[in-house]
Amino acid sequence: MPDPALSWSSASYGDTSAVGPGRPVVSLAQPDVYGGETRFRPFSGRAVLAAACAVLGLGLIGGALTGSWLTGDGSADAGARTAFTAAGTLWHSVPVDQLFPPTVEGDGAGPGGADRTWIRIAVAPDTGCADAFDPLLRKALAPVGCQRLLRATYTDETQSYVTTVGLLFTKADDTAMRALRTRFGDENLDRRTDLMPRPYAAKNTVADDFTDAQRASWTISVLTDAPVVTYAVSGWSDGRGVDAPQPAEDAMASGTTTAVAQAGLGHEAKGLADRVERALRKTVSSPTKQPS
Template identity: 30%
Template sequence: MKGRRPTSGLPRAEGDATPRRDNPLGATTGRRSRVRAWPAANSRERAAVRQRIEMDALQQGVRYRRMFVAMLGVIIVVSSMIVLLGTVGLFAETRSRPLTPAERDQYQQEEIARRWQAWPSTGVFPEEVKYLGLDRAQQYARRIGIAPETECAKGVDAAVAGVLQSHGCVSMLRATYTDQTASFVITVGVAVLKDEESRVSATEELTQDDRVGVLPVAFPGTVTERFGPQQRQRTGWVGAGPYIVFSTAGYADGRTRAAIPPEEILHSELWPAAKSVGNQIAYFLADPPKVPPCTQGNVC
């Protein structure tokens, strides 16, 4: 009909080879184009690649394992050597062996230095102490009492206290004795220094004034009850190890030093007896102990 455009969707006549305009590829309308897929990869090649990857990973793991085993072996060897050397050194150090001269001296010094604490007070101040009386007759001083342990400055005169404190005095021990006839009263004081070197330094500074030294200790109800600082007739000291052993003596009847005229001579037995008692106690404290020959006793 006039005025109507031909419809492009009408079927073509059989044998019409002219392609339709609205399909530039020439495909039939309503039919899907078929695209041919790429051929799949070869399964053998894929297996070979996978096998190579697995082998590389396995070889790397083997290398890591060998490195770890080698490092572990080195650590074990080094540790074993350290343990072995330590065991040998410990055995060499702890096995019994003869003491060296230095070790023998150290053993003696340590043993002497701890006696004032290790011994009972009756060990430091025995009940009886020998001394030589007139005509060198052997006699015994008898202990009356032992004073409580005190500070060094409280057991001596001020002039002596300053020296002891400046050299590290640790403690003061005191006890009072009478001679065999109970005519004299003797107080012995043991000043404990830190070590023997401190004691030597302290004694170099002590005054030679025989009016000062250890303060007397009196015990009420005994022959010593009137023994005080004014009754001291003479004082002295002797060094022994880390100890300074002071002695002072007076008459049991309470006579003061000022009461005795200068021309009157002290009893000839008073000071020798006091000095002998102090020296005996110093000897007990500083007597060198028996040293074992070996580090673990008598068997090396």
């Protein structure tokens, strides 16, 4: 049973051990506050026979259903639906450290296959989406609704870059999530600079100045096996503005010579988002390990 103090319902959360001396302190903002007598007749021979047949029939049906469950016949769709539904509840049932680990290792996630390590410096309170996205992105996501938004901000080992990663838990079913994913792909909505996610600027950390103007690279992924949209947005930790942000896929392309690409900020966003998404999928696929 996970420590309740590490759950999303905890009033506050802090962790300084992963950062070490001189490193930014993990902080968590205060969460928003969610008559007659009965006569018996003897059984006839026919009644006894009928009862025996009924019991035998039920046994055969039950055996067939059990066999089907054990072999997986006809259970794939039901299992997928169950996992999809379960995923939608993770925002309040899974500890913070399971969704956003204090340290995330990115083997081969950097430019040229270099290893990366990201250190969590702040976890935002779980909120709605009213002020978390630019108006156009909020409009694009509106068809699936917003149940809850979880966010955390990380820095690299040198504290040169900051990256906010988010998990938007929607109100949609799998059909609506597939439709949204198709639209994002067909219309390249994940590449438009007017649809970038907003960062979480954590006060008194190296991400203090990580505002909209500092957004350098980003990635957005609409899942179809869970009612979740994952994203990440990265920038420099020194607060410098960015005139020409690039989607992570473009910034990671071979031969790209922009400042964003050469700094590896596309790798920061994409690498961290991918690993948080993997952790989410692993949690969904391991229901027996979920907290009660």
